[in-house]
Amino acid sequence: MPKAKSKIQISNKRASFDYEFLEQYDAGIVLVGTEIKSIRAGKASLQDAYCYFSGGELYVRGMNIAPYFWASWGGHDPLRDRKLLLTKRELRHLAQQVKSKGLTIVAVRAYVAENGYAKLHIALAKGKKEYDKRASIREKDIRRELERS
Numbered sequence: 276m277p278k279a280k281s282k283i284q285i286s287n288k289r290a291s292f293d294y295e296f297l298e299q300y301d302a303g304i305v306l307v308g309t310e311i312k313s314i315r316a317g318k319a320s321l322q323d324a325y326c327y328f329s330g331g332e333l334y335v336r337g338m339n340i341a342p343y344f345w346a347s348w349g350g351h352d353p354l355r356d357r358k359l360l361l362t363k364r365e366l367r368h369l370a371q372q373v374k375s376k377g378l379t380i381v382a383v384r385a386y387v388a389e390n391g392y393a394k395l396h397i398a399l400a401k402g403k404k405e406y407d408k409r410a411s412i413r414e415k416d417i418r419r420e421l422e423r424s
Contacts, residue, residue, distance in 0.1 A: 283314065285385040287321035292408065294381055294400035300369075302333070303360035304385075304393045308351045309343035314385065314393050316343070324382035326359065326397055328370055333359040335382055335395060359395060372399055 306314075313319060318341035326335050334356045342350045361369070372378050384396040403411070 283317055283387045285314070285317065285319045285321055287324060287381065287383055289322070290381045290383050290398070290400070292411065293403060294379075294398070295403055295407070296383070296398040296400050297378070298372075298399040299383070300361060300365060300397050300399075302395050302397055304335070304395050305358040305360065306340075306393055309346045310340050310351050311387075311393055312343045312346075313340050315387060318343075319385055321382045321385060326380035326382065328373065331366070331370075333361060333366060333369065333380070335359055335397075338382060338385070338395075359397070369399060377401055 320339040321337075322339070323337040324335055325337060326333055328334075336356050337354070338357060339353050340351070341353055369380060373380060378399060378401055380397055381400050382395055383398050386394055386396070388394050
């Protein structure tokens, strides 16, 4: 019997407003202790999360996973840096792209996959200028008006 599709989706809504996504990837997250239970409870935030390379490996910084309420001992640090799991080819490609001017890797969405593993949807992104942000707001308003009528 297949598992039910997970409803846990923690998103970074600000990322799509501040950045233009060029490429997107799904990466596994290395978790410890009760972090997966907190994610399944929806107690995580990607508000200021971004990714960086250290020693040829990709890490996410700023991802806040709240301590699990029912844990008695061995709790985790909510703001620790967490390693991301991608293929070597993807890591090499992202490392080359990030070295170029103006590109970064941002965390877009965290979710629990059908197999029960926590995943992080990341994007290679370029920062938007102020006029790009105004254009995004204008397009969103136009789309909203068309849906109303």
